[in-house]
Amino acid sequence: MGVKALHHVCIQTECYEESKKFYTEILEFKIVKETPNFHNRDYNTWLRLGDFMIELQTPKTGTKFSKWSSMNAGPVHLSFLVDNVTETYEKIKSKGYNDFKVKNGEEIYKVENGYLFKVKSPEGTEIEVRDEADI
Structure with missing residues (x-):
């Protein structure tokens, strides 16, 4: 298959400023790139900690997210x-x-x-x- 490493995880949030502050100030990720007005989203931001990155996104305009639950399928x-x-x-x-x-x-x-x-x-x-x- 040729997979070399996990590149990033994308996290979507309706509380962008609070989430950005958590990942940068609490977990000490560094902002690599913050893009406003990205494909109908208020923000799309890349955060890095060592070799790992998080892509932090706001919802597309007019979209509401379902709340996260550990009872959902997929990553917990x-x-x-x-x-x-x-x-x-x-x-x-x-x-x-x-x-x-x-x-x-x-x-x-x-x-x-x-x-x-x-x-x-x-x-x-x-x-x-x-x-x-x-x-």
Whole structure:
């Protein structure tokens, strides 16, 4: 097939400024290109973190999105690997962001070989942050 790598994930949002702020200020993506008035959308923006990119889009004019749900088919969350889950969690909280998923009364919880937490972006994308790549 010749696939070399995952290039990007496209995320659509009706709360563009809040989502852009989340990905750039909280998760520290860098804006590569922000294009207003892109194919009947208010914005189409490319964000980069290392070799990974997010294409952040607003809806086409006159379109309303269905709300995201983990019960939909297709991708359920994005997962990022970090050196220290607790430090990353504390860094996000120190920036004033607090929309974390709670499991068994905890925001950080143990999985097979490490720890993880999940944070919800303004448009509803669930972001998993973990400290162990082994599955």
